[in-house]
Amino acid sequence: MLHYILRRVLQLIPVVIGVTFIVFALTYIAPGDPARLLLPQDASDEDVAEMRSAMGHDRPMLVQYFHFLFGYDGPGDSFDYKGLLRLDLGRSYVSNRPVFGTxxxxxxxxxxxxxxxxxxxxxxxxxxxxxxxxxxxxxxxxxxxxxxxxxxxxxxxxxxxxxxxxxxxxxxxxxxxxxxxxxxxxxxxxxxxxxxxxxxxxxxxxxxxxxxxxxxxxxxxxxxxxxxxxxxxxxxxxxxxxxxxxxxxxxxxxxxxxxxxxxxxxxxxxxxxxxxxxxxxxxxxxxxxxxxxxxxxxxxxxxxxxxxxxxxxxxxxxxxEGSAKKKKGGFLNGFKRTKT
The missing domain is CATH 1.10.3720.10 (MetI-like)
Structure with a gap:
């Protein structure tokens, strides 16, 4: 039973990674620019480009997804985060609160x-x-x-x-x-x-x-x-x-x-x-x-x-339990045959 539970827990890892990749790709191709939404309406294109660079949104999608998993260290501290593997996806663009805390x-x-x-x-x-x-x-x-x-x-x-x-x-x-x-x-x-x-x-x-x-x-x-x-x-x-x-x-x-x-x-x-x-x-x-x-x-x-x-x-x-005993018995029988 313990072996079965551990196997199922390990199976959760690719499932979560697959779900996050699909959702990340959808948010990447969805219309709208978070940098322009955060800035005033009269912000110049240079200000928007600078904001996108600070947020890390000027990089290719796979690079952004890598940052999403392992963290991002931008030019400032406002958009830094440690990544999903350390349960830190940074702060909300709207409320400026930690997203997992919310x-x-x-x-x-x-x-x-x-x-x-x-x-x-x-x-x-x-x-x-x-x-x-x-x-x-x-x-x-x-x-x-x-x-x-x-x-x-x-x-x-x-x-x-x-x-x-x-x-x-x-x-x-x-x-x-x-x-x-x-x-x-x-x-x-x-x-x-x-x-x-x-x-x-x-x-x-x-x-x-x-x-x-x-x-x-x-x-x-x-x-x-x-x-x-x-x-x-x-x-x-x-x-x-x-x-x-x-x-x-x-x-x-x-x-x-x-x-x-x-x-x-x-x-x-x-x-x-x-x-x-x-x-x-x-x-x-x-x-x-x-x-x-x-x-x-x-x-x-x-x-x-x-x-x-x-x-x-x-x-x-x-x-x-029978499956686990069968595997264990097969291993012991193989060990005995090798020993003899």
Whole structure:
């Protein structure tokens, strides 16, 4: 198991590098000049060229990406940074604050909204998926299926605006602006953020449960006289949870990324609003730092989900341990043959 975890951690390195290179290339070719945005409108071309040189933006893209990874030491101290490998991407062009410091200040707000949305999606999706699977092709199943399809189809920004119009403008039940200090104000953004995740998890739970309850050991459990609740809870649900846990783990990363649109609609002070503001202002250090942070969170969550498999299904843990013993035994047998 330890060997597997170390291997997965090492696999995160090329993933993060690939993501950063793609995002860096997109910011490089995107229209707009950060040097001209930082200077007054009446700045001369010489002033812009001098500013671009100080920022390191007058060099080829690969050279700039090298500086992004290993640091940049410009002619002044304003735009110096130690690089991504030392978790220092410098300061924001707009706020002049360390970009990772700004993200860490806003991350608890985004995490709070994502956790509420995740809990809401799990509480709703798993029971509805089980009910839909145990009553296939019934009216309840049809209603759940239609709601799941609507949840998958509706864009987050449209759903958020509809919820604001209905519950904030018309009914005046919830505020239209969200704040981490007011949990009531998080109801609408949490529903908006959880809608797609709930729909996906409901469909996955239904599909997995329908596959499991058709197995022979479920028929055997029923033949032994166990009640339907005991069969579903003790025998079917645990085996059906493995693909569901996979989807939930992936949805955690999607909730972090999906918070960009939700936070923008509800003016919520999280990482999403930082990214949107940075994109609008061509604040490259803040954009790159936000994307790197999101990629790391997504990768770490997926790693934790893979580790969680072993605790849900002992067969997976036995597979890892058996593979490790087989490799170790092969090495020892080869050593003995060489020795003899």
């Amino acid at each position: 993200i860490l200040d806003r991350f608890p707000n985004t995490a709070l909204l994502a956790v509420i949305a995740l809990v809401l999606s799990i509480v709703v999706s798993i029971p509805f998926g089980i009910i839909s699977a145990t009553r296939p092709y019934s009216k309840t199943d049809m209603v759940v299926t239609v709601l799941a399809l609507l949840g998958i189809s509706m864009p987050a920004f449209w759903l958020g605006m509809m919820l604001i119009w209905i519950f904030s403008v018309q009914l005046r039940l919830f505020p239209s602006l969200a704040s981490p200090a007011n949990l009531i104000s998080l109801v609408l953004p949490a529903i908006t953020l959880a809608a797609m995740s709930t729909a996906v998890q409901t469909r996955m739970t239904r599909s997995s449960m329908m596959e499991v309850i058709r197995q022979d050991y479920i028929r055997t459990a029923r033949a032994k006289g166990l009640s339907e609740k005991q069969v579903i809870r003790k025998h079917a649900l645990r085996n059906a949870l493995i693909p569901v846990v996979t989807v939930i783990g992936l949805q955690v990363g999607n909730l972090m990324v999906g918070s960009v649109m939700t936070e923008t609609v509800f003016s919520y002070p999280g990482i999403g609003t930082i990214m949107v503001d940075a994109i609008q202002r061509k604040d490259n250090p803040q954009i790159l730092a936000s994307v790197v942070f999101m990629a790391l969170v997504f990768a770490v969550v997926n790693l934790l989900v893979d580790i969680l498999y072993a605790f849900i299904d002992p067969r997976i843990k036995a597979q890892y």
